[in-house]
Amino acid sequence: MSSSNFIDFDHVWLKYNPQSDFAIEDVSVGIGEHEFVAIVGPSGCGKSTFMKLCTGLRPPTQGTVMVDGKQVGGPLKITGMAFQAPNLLPWRSTLDNVLLPLEIVEPYKSNFRTRRKEYVDRAMHLIETVGLKGWEKKYPWELSGGMQQRASICRALVHEPKLLMLDEPFGALDAFTREELWCVLRDLHAANPFTVVLVTHDLREAAFLADTVYVMSKRPGRILATRPIDLPRPRDLDVTYSAPFAAIVAELREYIGALRAH
Amino acid sequence: MKALAGKYSPLLLVIAVLVVWEAVCRIFHIETFILPPPSAIWTSLVENRVPIAEHSWQTFWTTMVGFAIAVVVGVFLGCLLGSSAAIYRACYPLLVGFNSVPKAAFVPILVVWFGIGTIPAVLTALIISFFPIVVNVATGLATLEPELEDVLRALGATRLEILRKVGFPRSLPFFFASLKVAITLAFVGTVISEISASNAGIGYLMMHASSEMKTPLMFAGVLVISVMAMAMYEVFAFIERRSTRWAHRSQQAT
Numbered sequence: 001m002s003s004s005n006f007i008d009f010d011h012v013w014l015k016y017n018p019q020s021d022f023a024i025e026d027v028s029v030g031i032g033e034h035e036f037v038a039i040v041g042p043s044g045c046g047k048s049t050f051m052k053l054c055t056g057l058r059p060p061t062q063g064t065v066m067v068d069g070k071q072v073g074g075p076l077k078i079t080g081m082a083f084q085a086p087n088l089l090p091w092r093s094t095l096d097n098v099l100l101p102l103e104i105v106e107p108y109k110s111n112f113r114t115r116r117k118e119y120v121d122r123a124m125h126l127i128e129t130v131g132l133k134g135w136e137k138k139y140p141w142e143l144s145g146g147m148q149q150r151a152s153i154c155r156a157l158v159h160e161p162k163l164l165m166l167d168e169p170f171g172a173l174d175a176f177t178r179e180e181l182w183c184v185l186r187d188l189h190a191a192n193p194f195t196v197v198l199v200t201h202d203l204r205e206a207a208f209l210a211d212t213v214y215v216m217s218k219r220p221g222r223i224l225a226t227r228p229i230d231l232p233r234p235r236d237l238d239v240t241y242s243a244p245f246a247a248i249v250a251e252l253r254e255y256i257g258a259l260r261a262h
Numbered sequence: 263m264k265a266l267a268g269k270y271s272p273l274l275l276v277i278a279v280l281v282v283w284e285a286v287c288r289i290f291h292i293e294t295f296i297l298p299p300p301s302a303i304w305t306s307l308v309e310n311r312v313p314i315a316e317h318s319w320q321t322f323w324t325t326m327v328g329f330a331i332a333v334v335v336g337v338f339l340g341c342l343l344g345s346s347a348a349i350y351r352a353c354y355p356l357l358v359g360f361n362s363v364p365k366a367a368f369v370p371i372l373v374v375w376f377g378i379g380t381i382p383a384v385l386t387a388l389i390i391s392f393f394p395i396v397v398n399v400a401t402g403l404a405t406l407e408p409e410l411e412d413v414l415r416a417l418g419a420t421r422l423e424i425l426r427k428v429g430f431p432r433s434l435p436f437f438f439a440s441l442k443v444a445i446t447l448a449f450v451g452t453v454i455s456e457i458s459a460s461n462a463g464i465g466y467l468m469m470h471a472s473s474e475m476k477t478p479l480m481f482a483g484v485l486v487i488s489v490m491a492m493a494m495y496e497v498f499a500f501i502e503r504r505s506t507r508w509a510h511r512s513q514q515a516t
Contacts, residue, residue: 055416077418087410091431091508100427104419139508155413165416 005030005066006195007054007163012063014049022061023049025220031212033162034193038206038213040252042259046221047199051165054197055079068162076163077105080156084168086148088140094151095136098123101159108159119158126154130184146177150184157188166198170205179237182208190234203252207231208240215255225255298478303485306478313467318486321452321463324380325490328387329448333441336392340399344433345425350400357396365390366454373459383455383463390451391444398440402433435509438502442495449491 009029015022024046031037039047052058053065056072065072080101088097102108102119112119127136130150140148149169156164166185170178186209189196200206206213207229215225229248231239239245267274280300286292287299294302307314339357343350365386372382406429414424456465464483471479503510 052412055412057412057415075415075418079416081413081416083409083413085407085409087407087413089410089428089431091506101417103427104414104417104423106418141508159417 004032006033006035006068007031007197008064008066009053010064010066012053012060012065014053014058014061016058022220024053025222027063027221027223029214029223031195031197034195036189036196036198036209036211038198038200038210039216040200040203040206040213040256041216041221042218042256043201045216045218047216048167049221050216051081051167051197051199054163055081055165078162079165080159080161080163081165082149082152082156082167082169084171086140086145086152088148088151088155090140093137093139094132094143095120095123095127097140097151098127098136098154098158100155105159123154123158126158127151129188130154130181146173146181149173149177149181153181153185153188157194160192160194162194164194164196166196166200168200169198170202171200178202178205183237185209186235203249203256204240207245207248207252208235208237213252215252218259224259227252295475295477298481302478303481306476307482307485310479310482314464314482314486317462317464317467317483318490320380321383321449321456321465321487322490324383324456324463325387325445325448325452328384328451329391329445331384332388332392332444332448333395335388336395336440336444337399337437339392339396340433340437341403341425343396344400344403344429345421347404350404357393360389361393365451366458369455369458372455378459378461380460380462382459383452383465386455387448387451390454391448394440394443394447395437398436399433402436403429406432435502435506438498438506441498442502445494445498446491449487449494453487 007029008031009027012024012027013022014024027050039050041047049058053060053072054067056065056067056075059073067076068078088094089100092100099119102123103112108115108119124133124136127133130153132147132150132154135143135147140151143151149172153169156166170181173181182205185196196209198206198209210229213227213229214223215227216222217224227248231245231248284299284301287297292299298306339353343353368389369382369386372385376382376385403425406424410428411424414428419427452463453465453468456463457469460466464487468480468483471477471483
């Protein structure tokens, strides 16, 4: 592992409590700055555990996790997260939901009142980018599932995190909305690079978005394969119908298939 | 016409009940001291309006003081229980045990400690009404979605910030729902205490009327107390609807 990596897992093991088995076993991964990484694997393979370790929500039982040159000791303050459920606050409008991180993260928190206008502009810019313009005053329950997820991604990005953690963010959406949001995420990442860890079980999603795909085994989770995706960027949705893309997906599918056969 | 009938159906039902009641009393010549007709209750209410008003005021402010302390204690305990699973596990059986004791049983003890009068009534209102507030506030705080908590913790939010930005707003509907229950219970507590250990308040008035067989006056007392409790219930229902509109969206969804 080179020390220039943004995220470094060095032989990381984790169990949630002393009696249980390891949720993650001997994981060593190096993720470069601004790299887009996808983690795929069968359900219950410890993908979400991997995210908790990255963000410092959980300390490893053994091994070390380094992020941005520092050993992770507690929750990092440079992360944005989005999950399968949008988790918006129902008493806040879309705009206020997107603004939430700025009320919590320094340096925004301390001057939130005085520079509110500027932050609203920034949030509105994001909201416009993901195609939610005109919906910012609406409340979450007035939005469709896809729109809520767009807002959730805005909330994860508004404080310009260096690290974006996505836990199956498009899992609950219909196929068309999902592909549309892939492109939104692709463009956001291209416009203002940040490091992304995307946990998913959609192999096409992983292959389309990521620079590197990691395949994890069933519990206890281990990294079985590392597959760099060398498709040129910017990638268009058409690429998903090309032969090289199909070959990558088939290859990933084989790893998962081999896992399920056991 | 149908819509109008639907709107006024509760009022029509009340009127119907009163008419039947009056009719039954008159037709069967029931003695007033056994079951007074509504007209006799009304007459008694008007005749005794000054003492009734005085005693009602005593009951009202006693209840409100007890209720106010119950809100403070209830919110405090609710926050304590809701923010830590360990405290919740430790305190919950004790609270349930305390709540299952009939509160009337506390009145004689309170009288020994504080004498006859307002203080036992305030305390009875307090101990009878704080439990639903504790449980609801604790539930509202404890059922915070774990993922939402992760989102905030990953931003570096402190426990207090998570409480302020998410916990409190999220438990507001639970809190107001419990206030509606608690305010009616608080009136029950006050009256229980006044009946056995007081020389003022509606409870005392009814005790006094009972000893003189003034049944219409007793019914007038029941009427006044229920009107007060209903009015306060409506006040809190109104505040609830205004302040937590987001939680009642299903009723106004288009």
